Amino acid sequence: DSGVTQTPKHLITATGQRVTLRCSPRSGDLSVYWYQQSLDQGLQFLIQYYNGEERAKGNILERFSAQQFPDLHSELNLSSLELGDSALYFCASSVAVGQVVSGYTFGSGTRLTVV
Amino acid sequence: GNSVTQMEGPVTLSEEAFLTINCTYTATGYPSLFWYVQYPGEGLQLLLKATKADDKGSNKGFEATYRKETTSFHLEKGSVQVSDSAVYFCALSLPAPGAGSYQLTFGKGTKLSVIP
Numbered sequence: 001d002s003g004v005t006q007t008p009k010h011l012i013t014a015t016g017q018r019v020t021l022r023c024s025p026r027s028g029d030l031s032v033y034w035y036q037q038s039l040d041q042g043l044q045f046l047i048q049y050y051n052g053e054e055r056a057k058g059n060i061l062e063r064f065s066a067q068q069f070p071d072l073h074s075e076l077n078l079s080s081l082e083l084g085d086s087a088l089y090f091c092a093s094s095v096a097v098g099q100v101v102s103g104y105t106f107g108s109g110t111r112l113t114v115v
Numbered sequence: 116g117n118s119v120t121q122m123e124g125p126v127t128l129s130e131e132a133f134l135t136i137n138c139t140y141t142a143t144g145y146p147s148l149f150w151y152v153q154y155p156g157e158g159l160q161l162l163l164k165a166t167k168a169d170d171k172g173s174n175k176g177f178e179a180t181y182r183k184e185t186t187s188f189h190l191e192k193g194s195v196q197v198s199d200s201a202v203y204f205c206a207l208s209l210p211a212p213g214a215g216s217y218q219l220t221f222g223k224g225t226k227l228s229v230i231p
Binding site: 002004033042043045048056058090092103104105106107108109 | 149151156157158159160161164204208218219220221222223224
């Protein structure tokens with residue numbers, strides 16, 4: 001157990017629907033990162049939050065949004081889902097936004113299947 | 116922009132064979148470098164890291180040396196085991212432009228299969 005908890009582990013939904021993925025960071029970590037892993041694109045950085053504030057955006061679609069709550073858990077909202085959104089979504093956390101010399105701690109991911 | 120290039124997989128080796136997975140990077144500045152491993156059905160785990168030139172990261176028999184002159188961070192292991200079968204990701208960490216924070220940029224991953 002890495003200490004980063006992601007729920008649900010699996011999600012199957014239809015095109016056009018909206019889903020919410022949840023992440024609880026490791027105890028003491030203030031920074032949360034969301035990544036999308038697909039076969040063709042590899043690991044793509046989506047968005048980062050630090051202590052409730054958005055800090056960096058990567059290749060995140062406008063249909064996707066995220067937030068980090070006062071208790072530091074984070075949610076990734078995916079709407080108007082398309083078949084191509086099917087992927088593994090990972091959350092990772094780190095202590096701070098400074099130099100990540102110790103790396104990130106990853107959760108085990110949520111596998112989203114859009115049918 | 117910053118990027119990481121890994122050798123294409125999959126790589127299939129016999130048990131006790133020598134492993135090398137090549138990784139090169141392009142970056143503005145001086146990144147920290149990492150190797151992550153993803154076992155089937157699991158998330159990524161940090162395998163080893165190096166934060167400055169000529170540093171050698173090592174863990175579980177794996178090694179990688181930060182070579183600034185060749186912008187490389189190749190992963191090696193002298194004798195692989197079946198339990199090493201996984202996907203290996205090379206990554207670098209640098210400040211995100213204008214964001215005041217650091218983020219990891221990953222290579223596409225290399226799948227390793229070790230057969231008995």
